[in-house]
Amino acid sequence: MKSSGLKPSGLAVAIVGALTSLLAAQAVSASTFVYCSEGSPRTFNPQMGSDGPTFNASSRTIYNRLVDFEKGGTKVLPSLAESWTTSKDKLQITFKLRKGVPFHTTSFFKPTRSFNADDVVFTFGRMMKKDHPFHTVNGGVYEYFTSMEMDKLVKEVKKVDDHTVTFVLTRPETPFIANMAMDFASILSAEYGDQLQKAKTLEKIDLEPVGTGPFKFVRYEKDSQIRFEAHEGYFEGKPKIERLIFAITTDPSVRTQKLKRGECQFVAEPSVLDIPSIKKEMKLSVIEQEGLNVGYLALNVEKKPLGDRRVREAIAKALNRKTYLDAIYQGQATVAVNPIPPAMWSYNKSIKDIDFDIAGAKKLLADAGFPNGFETTLWYMPVSRPYNPNAKKMAEMMQADLATIGIKAKLVSYEWGTYLDKARKGEHDMLLIGWTGDNGDPDNFLGTLLGCAAIKGGSNYARWCNKEFDKLVTDARQAPDQATRTQLYMKAQEVFKKELPWVTLAHAKAFRAMEKRVKGYSMSPFGTDYFGSVVVEKK
Amino acid sequence: MSRAFKFGQIATTLFGITLVAFFLIRLVPGDPVTLLIGERGASPEAIAELKARIGLDRPLVEQYGLFVWNALKGDLGVSILSGRSVGAEFLERLAATAELGLTALMLATLVGVPLGIFAALHRGRLFDRLSMGLAVSFYSMPIFWWGLMAIVIFSVKLAWLPVSGRIGVEHDVILKSGLLLVDSWLMPGSLAESWAAFKSVIHHLLLPASVLATVPLAVIARMTRSSLLEVLGEDYVRTARAKGLSRFRVVALHALRNALIPVVTVIGLMLGTILTGAILTETIFSWPGLGRWLVSAVLSRDYPVIQGGILMVAVVVLTTSLLVEIFYYFISPRSRGRG
Numbered sequence: 001m002k003s004s005g006l007k008p009s010g011l012a013v014a015i016v017g018a019l020t021s022l023l024a025a026q027a028v029s030a031s032t033f034v035y036c037s038e039g040s041p042r043t044f045n046p047q048m049g050s051d052g053p054t055f056n057a058s059s060r061t062i063y064n065r066l067v068d069f070e071k072g073g074t075k076v077l078p079s080l081a082e083s084w085t086t087s088k089d090k091l092q093i094t095f096k097l098r099k100g101v102p103f104h105t106t107s108f109f110k111p112t113r114s115f116n117a118d119d120v121v122f123t124f125g126r127m128m129k130k131d132h133p134f135h136t137v138n139g140g141v142y143e144y145f146t147s148m149e150m151d152k153l154v155k156e157v158k159k160v161d162d163h164t165v166t167f168v169l170t171r172p173e174t175p176f177i178a179n180m181a182m183d184f185a186s187i188l189s190a191e192y193g194d195q196l197q198k199a200k201t202l203e204k205i206d207l208e209p210v211g212t213g214p215f216k217f218v219r220y221e222k223d224s225q226i227r228f229e230a231h232e233g234y235f236e237g238k239p240k241i242e243r244l245i246f247a248i249t250t251d252p253s254v255r256t257q258k259l260k261r262g263e264c265q266f267v268a269e270p271s272v273l274d275i276p277s278i279k280k281e282m283k284l285s286v287i288e289q290e291g292l293n294v295g296y297l298a299l300n301v302e303k304k305p306l307g308d309r310r311v312r313e314a315i316a317k318a319l320n321r322k323t324y325l326d327a328i329y330q331g332q333a334t335v336a337v338n339p340i341p342p343a344m345w346s347y348n349k350s351i352k353d354i355d356f357d358i359a360g361a362k363k364l365l366a367d368a369g370f371p372n373g374f375e376t377t378l379w380y381m382p383v384s385r386p387y388n389p390n391a392k393k394m395a396e397m398m399q400a401d402l403a404t405i406g407i408k409a410k411l412v413s414y415e416w417g418t419y420l421d422k423a424r425k426g427e428h429d430m431l432l433i434g435w436t437g438d439n440g441d442p443d444n445f446l447g448t449l450l451g452c453a454a455i456k457g458g459s460n461y462a463r464w465c466n467k468e469f470d471k472l473v474t475d476a477r478q479a480p481d482q483a484t485r486t487q488l489y490m491k492a493q494e495v496f497k498k499e500l501p502w503v504t505l506a507h508a509k510a511f512r513a514m515e516k517r518v519k520g521y522s523m524s525p526f527g528t529d530y531f532g533s534v535v536v537e538k539k
Numbered sequence: 540m541s542r543a544f545k546f547g548q549i550a551t552t553l554f555g556i557t558l559v560a561f562f563l564i565r566l567v568p569g570d571p572v573t574l575l576i577g578e579r580g581a582s583p584e585a586i587a588e589l590k591a592r593i594g595l596d597r598p599l600v601e602q603y604g605l606f607v608w609n610a611l612k613g614d615l616g617v618s619i620l621s622g623r624s625v626g627a628e629f630l631e632r633l634a635a636t637a638e639l640g641l642t643a644l645m646l647a648t649l650v651g652v653p654l655g656i657f658a659a660l661h662r663g664r665l666f667d668r669l670s671m672g673l674a675v676s677f678y679s680m681p682i683f684w685w686g687l688m689a690i691v692i693f694s695v696k697l698a699w700l701p702v703s704g705r706i707g708v709e710h711d712v713i714l715k716s717g718l719l720l721v722d723s724w725l726m727p728g729s730l731a732e733s734w735a736a737f738k739s740v741i742h743h744l745l746l747p748a749s750v751l752a753t754v755p756l757a758v759i760a761r762m763t764r765s766s767l768l769e770v771l772g773e774d775y776v777r778t779a780r781a782k783g784l785s786r787f788r789v790v791a792l793h794a795l796r797n798a799l800i801p802v803v804t805v806i807g808l809m810l811g812t813i814l815t816g817a818i819l820t821e822t823i824f825s826w827p828g829l830g831r832w833l834v835s836a837v838l839s840r841d842y843p844v845i846q847g848g849i850l851m852v853a854v855v856v857l858t859t860s861l862l863v864e865i866f867y868y869f870i871s872p873r874s875r876g877r878g
Binding site: 043139140143147203219221222223225227245247248249254261415434448454 | 568585589826
């Protein structure tokens with residue numbers, strides 16, 4: 001047998017030899033910036049998405065809006081519109097548009113004019129008008145716009161002259177301006193639309209996008225990479241990054257390995273577990289920010305005995321929320337006191353949190369007529385969400401806490417879609433759920449999640465309709481100045497804390513990891529990434 | 540089996556697959572619209588409008604009929620999420636998976652067959668036990684674990700190979716055939732640049748292909764071993780040996796030829812295993828292939844992609860097994876007689 005010549009060890013040597021001969025790839029040049037992103041965008045049209053990967057690849061890169069959020073904040077600043085005025089009846093908002101803003105010149109489109117009012121009318125027409133040539137193109141599902149009921153709020157978008165546009169609303173609504181900074185309000189090019197109509201290739205509007213933003217679209221390979229290049233005519237100045245590449249890497253620990261290996265300079269949402277090891281590396285850094293989110297336990301007030309305020313307070317007192325932070329969020333969160341996060345304007349600092357107090361909870365339950373507790377259900381999400389990474393574990397901890405005051409909570413869960421569907425119909429007793437803000441406006445939490453109208457819409461999971469609270473929030477929605485609105489929202493938070501439709505649980509932090517030589521990045525509370533201002537220092 | 544019967548069989552299988560692909564995913568709770576909207580909630584009217592827009596308001600039987608009718612015409616519909624044609628998306632993904640899968644299958648064969656032969660010839664000795672033990676561990680360890688271990692050892696610790704992706708981002712290769720091993724030579728630029736890009740593609744292929752090759756390698760090695768052992772016990776081998784032929788000639792010329800026939804069949808049938816293994820491997824190594832495409836479609840309940848994708852995968856698997864059968868017909872005289 002030994003005559004056959006080939007020995008197994010020889011084979012192993014050959015394989016190892018082949019591996020070692022193939023050494024590392026060459027270094028990437030300094031003006032190229034590789035971003036390890038967490039997923040593929042659904043489309044390059046932010047009107048048709050509601051997820052981070054879509055926004056990062058489209059609205060935050062290719063497009064601008066009439067107004068934009070300040071970098072790293074929630075304040076609304078002029079962008080493609082230089083200024084705006086509101087009519088006396090608060091139903092007409094008129095934007096003065098910036099002049100001389102160029103659209104991208106690419107291999108597939110050469111603009112002959114700069115941005116003007118036609119582009120605004122075209123953009124909103126696509127989402128609102130059923131007879132718009134692009135309305136049904138590429139599926140035409142504008143779920144964000146529709147679910148925020150923008151189609152019901154905006155009656156008409158009128159071109160006044162080339163650089164003036166008026167939005168006619170059906171009711172006064174101050175947060176409307178903040179909505180115009182949201183991703184779905186990104187401005188498309190009407191001239192590009194015309195070109196595509198002539199060529200009868202309408203679908204390209206979302207596949208080969210054209211905008212006014214800091215980066216031009218070059219190429220996309222689905223689930224693999226997206227390539228952009230700097231827009232030389234960007235109205236805020238040409239970006240320092242020449243080539244921007246999104247390397248789509250869905251697994252968070254693989255993203256971390258790629259960063260350590262130098263295959264990317266910046267990582268979206270590293271796994272919390274990897275953060276200590278990233279911090280140990282000299283050339284890397286981690287930044288964190290309290291997200292614009294809240295995780296909470298909604299107490300369905302339509303169900304007995306949760307309709308009784310004393311019972312709700314007893315539940316809040318019985319839950320030892322501080323212990324959840326370490327177990328569920330690895331300590332990367334803060335205990336929530338109010339329904340809105342502390343970073344948001346009008347946050348009421350003077351409100352005192354409910355203390356963990358078993359004796360107090362028992363007394364409240366006895367007062368309410370349940371000295372021996374009661375049976376109920378506790379629903380937990382089957383999926384990990386930014387505001388609550390492990391709802392099942394949290395539900396188990398809550399179940400144990402509630403048992404100490406005699407409340408026997410049965411744990412219930414469904415597949416995510418079914419869970420949402422049943423919760424929207426109010427089938428639950430106690431429900432773990434949460435929220436990530438859309439536009440940085442307190443109304444987007446207090447009105448959207450706790451207003452009386454939101455019961456029908458399905459996002460008021462406590463199904464709590466309090467006249468006093470609802471009036472404060474409705475008044476605030478229509479009040480024109482921020483000082484008045486702040487006062488109303490502060491008061492609304494007091495009513496909330498007195499009535500306790502939710503047990504507020506946590507505000508989770510968000511993370512980004514990058515090479516230390518990446519400068520000029522500021523983390524957005526909305527969780528999106530903007531690279532227009534980033535500089536990569538030479539090694 | 541007559542040819543007509545064979546094609547009838549394939550058509551029936553495909554019809555069954557349309558039924559399963561269509562109805563199974565609809566039995567799973569959740570629908571694309573609810574998942575798109577998430578916690579936000581929306582009024583029942585808004586939800587109904589969105590559902591109508593993608594045709595989910597029609598009766599199930601009508602939806603199914605439309606799916607089959609359009610599929611017969613070659614139209615698999617459009618993805619709810621991306622709005623793009625399912626057929627076009629499938630073809631893009633097929634190339635990436637084929638490049639990975641065929642490389643893995645080649646690796647598995649090149650390593651698995653010799654390993655099996657050696658094990659059979661050293662039957663019961665240390666090498667046999669070691670290699671078959673290794674095969675069992677290849678077979679039973681989860682691919683996810685292999686993948687992450689391979690990345691940590693070969694990419695991060697030893698810095699030999701890239702962590703994930705199909706090609707280094709510095710190479711600006713435009714997809715034409717979809718196979719980067721080919722496209723790297725079609726890119727504009729010098730031959731040196733093409734060579735560098737090609738090398739980068741090989742670098743990126745090695746880890747995921749090795750990881751994906753683990754299960755088929757184990758099966759091929761064990762199959763080769765047992766088949767060769769069986770053949771070595773046959774009379775004609777004993778005759779050959781009695782004639783005084785060298786051990787090498789007996790094994791290489793007489794035994795192997797026959798022992799490898801079932802191995803070839805197994806290799807052909809491994810294609811299905813490769814496709815399922817690719818689902819996990821592609822996720823770990825950020826490989827833009829069919830596996831990831833289908834998984835993300837299932838998670839978001841993108842019905843047209845799921846039903847169309849599964850149908851197309853079935854077509855590919857059936858076509859390959861047909862090709863294997865034809866190939867088998869040529870290499871194995873015995874199978875011809877049964878025609």
